[in-house]
Amino acid sequence: MNRRDFFKIVTATGAAAATAGCQGASEQILPLVVPNEQLVPGVASWFATVCRECPAGCGVLARNRDGRVVKLEGNPDHPVGQGALCVRGQAALQGLYHPDRFPGPLVREGAGLKPATWENAQKILVDRLGALRGGGRGRAVALVTQLENGSLGALADTWARALGTRARVTLEPFGYEAIRAANRITFGRAAVPHYAFEEARVVLSFGADFVETWLSPVAYTRAFARMHTFRDGRAGTFIHVEPRQSLTAANADEWIRNAPGTEGLVALAILKLMLEDGLVDRRFADAVVGIDVKKVAAGSGVDEATLRHVAKAFGHARPGLAIGGGVAVSGSNATRTQVAINLLNAAAGNVGRTIRFGPDAAWGKVTPYAEVADLVEAMARGEIEVLLLGQGVNPVHALPAGLKFAAAVRKVGLVVSFATQPDETTALAHVVLPDTHWLEAWGDFSPREGVTGLLQPTMAPVRDARQTGDVLLGVGRAVLGSEEGKGPLPWASFEQYLKAAWEPAVRGEWAGALRQGGVWREVAPVAVQAKAGPVEAGAAALEGDASGFALLPYPSLRFYDGRGASHAWLQESPDTMTQAVWDAWVEVPAEAATRLGVATGDVLRVTSPHGAIELPAYVSATLHPTAVAIPLGHRYAPYHVPRYVAAAPTAMTPAALLGPARDAASGGAAWLGVRVTLAKTGARRPLAILQATHDQDHRELAQHVDLRAAREQALRGRAAPHEPISMYADHVYPGYHWGLAIDVDACVGCQACVVACQAENNVPVAGKASAAYGRQLHWIRIERWAEGPAAQPTNTFLPMLCQHCEVAPCEPVCPVFAAYRTEEGLNGQVYNRCVGTRYCGNNCPYHVRRFNWFQYEFPAPLEVQLNPDVTVRQLGIMEKCTMCIQRIIAGKDHARDEKRTVRDGDILTACQQTCPTQAITFGDLKGEKNAVSALRHSPRAYTVLEELGTRPGVTYLKKVVREHA
Amino acid sequence: MRPPTFADVNRDVLRTLEPPGNRYFAWMCVVALILSAGILFWAGQVWWGIGMAGKRVPQMWALYITTFVFWIGIGHAGTLISAVLYLFRARWRTSIYRAAEAMTIFAVMTAGLFPLIHAGRMWFAYFLLPYPNQRYLWPNFRSPLVWDVFAISTYFSISTVFFIVGLVPDVAALRDASTGWRRRIYAMLALGWEGSDTQWRHYRRAYGLFAALATPLVLSVHSVVSWDFAMALVPGWHSTLFAPFFVDGAIFSGFAMVAVLVLPMRHFFGLHAYIQDRHLDAISKLILVTGLVLTYFYVCEIFTSLYSGDHIEKASLFWKVTKTYAWALWLMYFCNCVAPLVFFVRKARTNPVVIYVVSILVLIGMWFERFNIIVPSLGHGFYPYAWGIFVPSATDTGILIGSFAWFFLLFLGFIKVMPSLSIVEVKETLPPPMRDKGHGGQH
């Protein structure tokens, strides 16, 4: 979106806040009796808010059409995300309009939860709290929320103090406590700093999956792209150390496969070698006295030569950046590993340059896992009478089974949940007081020091929900017997509290802050001194059968800790590495698979000392032979079954296999803590894998060029592009000639574009069986093409969509002119005209045309999300990418209003808008100065299957592979 | 044996029209049941969507188009016999051409259903017809599918006209031999034919012209059908070889189907006097020849794709020959290339059982030829991401079987209401009655 629209939005925002915020039961979506000026029918208004799908806290703009939010986009002004959104952020709309959302407050009657009035439901809580407070047993009340470091958190704390309850527990399954602890040890500052990827020349990551979930994926992916993507002859290097080829690893120029839990040793060995080569500060020599590089090489499975050249590369980098995280770095030795990584950075002089304390991340505010464990023990001992669980926390599902939360919660007299949808935890709740979705809510969130984003209601609540803040105020006052305006909780509503809390910060500029989406300022880096003490980083200790496999339960790019799993869009957007949708799987190393006689799709029983689950196998040639990997957070929402997928016989998340193990130094949960054994059940559960093969079979779909060659070309510039020969005169474009350019070197395969397109273009969800049978409906897909040795492949991610060919094979075969060439260089598809012969689908060499095999439904109220500017397709017709024709039209209208032609940036396609790495560029190919034309003439430019002479309107830029990769 | 007289001919042919026995009705019932099952499947597909059939990306086409091409192919023998062989004055055609023409028409009627069954929104299929509409939007005449519409409708019309014209004198004979309501109906259909010299001379001239028109038509129709594939750039489709390849295959399967229909007629109606061994021999020879030509085309197909040096073409070929659908390919080679070779043996050429078995094999082989062209080629195209395996569903299998029921229902009905042997043309081949045998006689 462009500045002008942006301001148009924003003027609307203030008033919107006033009206859309109003509380009260509202079954219908547009509750405004008196239509107000900022809801002009047919004209979208945009509301700035903050994404709460994970604690990264990216800025969001919600597109509101006629009172309904139909699309989310990143807020270009927000420092986190800077206009981009990840796949989970894009899918947040499905949480807002989730078919399973609680219709209103519920109270348990016997086995089930029955609807109740707010009064009755709250009364139950009030009475119980009152009684406890009267008996001076406030300590028997516990309040658990997700990471709320803003006003809601503050209010909750005030509330807790006022009622004399236990201190609020901020529950985030991934608390990055090892990083905090390590920083305390090395730098004397228990904080998660800001990592300036864009400054680094070499990034050395030890399992940190920053493309997927690590700390702040969108911001860091964006920064990484800035550092890594080939641009005028320069490109940074990225080296990744992990036992499993994660999506992040697949983006590395060099992926080093180490034995699980040996990252610390590898880091120290590298440090030692850097010291030997005299590349870094000698002061750190005593940190590695105990390190024998050969032993490390043997133990970690990383050969010495590799260690040496990594040491060289990192040592010479000025500056470099070493980071650690992810599941592999969350074992019993997590903190020591992080210390080792800290020393690497400190020795190489990166601290203060690429690692900045000061703008610390919100992660520092997460309650230590140890305290969570204490609470659970207290519950188990029956000391907790009332447990309040905020929105976004689902401990039964997300926490390691070894913590025995489910058992403990059964001992609690009254469990009150503020969740918006049913999950494993609400199943055990006695009272549900549904919170508003964050898109309907007031609030604020500060992802890092100096950046505070504001949440405002972007539409009226879809269901009869109340903001937790308001409930706390109401309940608190009722318990305290104080009335509004007096006592410790005087505020009429949470909104009022929020405004009051913000007054000092904004000083009357409230509306302005809302417009911008928050307030931010530069935070000066804090200088820290590194303590270079010796580190005894051993390998991680693993519980369970020594002959078993180390279990790598990694947070899923799509579901995070499970919060995203109830969104069908996320379930159906493939995991980029496996290309699997819907079902969960256990990734089994190829060697083990052959040994066990297991093929992909065979159901395996995965057993740990703490539990067993059954999952279909995915045989992986890249996974370390001593490990198996299972994505965390996999679960289905009630409405998914059986509509889209069959119910799973056992739990799908590996959290069910984990023990109570912790990282000794930090007390953080040890996700890498158990060994598991595998056993064939004999059953089969074929996975829905969308990509038939990862081998291009020499067809040069995803092309790459050597860095050195790319540099030379960049200097030389491109030779005149060879003109295709044709009998016919060239196609003439009277007006614009739209085209796309996609930089394969920038694409990290994060799938954000896939879901953005699905949201923008009303693309329905097909379900597992259909998807497995080649009937998925995505207009854009991310293909993974692997080259080189099976165990160490070089992966290229190729976003594939309609190529809008000038000589389109799909068009002439259509008997009814449903497919034709528009004057602006698009392949038009006239839905009303289509008869469904599917000839075009056969004849499209790229197979990007999608057919409506059935009449696909949008379960209520999801149909409310449908984009009014895009046709919903009927059964029996063909559809495909339109290059967001509706956005093109809007952009042209808007340009005409200003009596000018369309400029770069006026029109952003949905996929382009959300792309964290800005890999996609849209524009008019006729304007020679336009970015897209420049890219089309780049030396790296090529078109897919060029030899067919289809003359695509979509240009790709070759991936740049580093010499040593 | 003594050649039958003109009167014998009338008697024998009319005997085939006597009220049928229970066995006949039993057959009709079976066929009708299968047909109604097929209709139910189609109804389900129209209601729930084309997804009921096993189609997918990349096989957006599968069994329906396969079966469509199969039936169109069957529909070639009839007009070929009546037109081409007429022009070549191959007199042996006379005793089988009526059945063959009927078969042609019913086969085309069956084939014609499949584009409808196949379309995602068959209720809009009329968009393919050139009719004036308020949008001034006409069909895209660059699309092979529109060529199909024209080619097949033309072929159907001309074949039907040809068929009816051929029937007129025979219906007149029926009229004069029957009584009551039958007589009245036949009288209507006979257009008052009397066999007067004027009628005969225009009739014979017109018949010759029909033959002249139908001959290029026969060749064109299957060429056009073949272009549905050849005009697309799918590896394995994009080939100039397809037109003659398809035409030959059509004749091949057409004659097999003629044999399959004529042999039982000969047996049950006792028409040995008219459908003699020389007829069987001729049919067998034709099957043999077209079979050998087809084999040659298969070799060409493989050779060209190897010789092209195009990696993708070759990959597609190797996949077909060795992978998932290889069994279908080899079955096809056996049925179409090996089985007909028995006809090198003279005895086999006149042995009804052998002919029948080979013909059935040929029909199976030719159905699989179309299957092998469509399904495996699409399954292994340009884009590895989308490679996939097609699995037929109950719906498309049911409709496929139903189409056979539909065809046989029509044919069984026909042989009981119309002379399945041409009275006139059979008589023409007999020596005309002479009083003194010295004069005239055979020519």
Next chain:
Amino acid sequence: MVGSTETIVGVFAHVDTTVRALEELKAKGYHDLTVYTPVPVHEIEDVVERDRPVSRVRLFTLLGGLTGAFSGFMLTIWSAMQWNLVTGGKPIASIPPFVVIAFELTILFGGIATLIGMVVLGRLPKLRPSPAFDPRFTRDRFGVAVHCVPGRGGSVREILGAAGAEEVKTV
């Protein structure tokens, strides 16, 4: 003609006798003949067609065919011009594909014209059978109907009888 002429019909069992009768009649100057045969027989045709022009059906065919070809090209080119929709980068009036349509229409129109020609020239459909017709003529008998002025019937009967007619009758 009824009243002004009478029609005498000879029914024959054999071709040669029929031919003989025809020759005789022609020799005697009877030219208004109608011959009924169950099948076209060369011997008879030779006699009957001797002094007649070739059937004009082929004219119909020719005209029909030309119309078809013309309208084929007209329809395709004109209709493509209606919207000027480009598909696959091909020209609006792409002749090669249109040839197919033109060809099919040529055959179709040609065929239909031929049918019309046959019906029109052959005086079909004939609503009521001509008096001279006899059902046997569609089985195995040959008929010669002579239309002559009243009074000449006697000699006609003789000729037919002499030629070997099984039966001679006046209608």
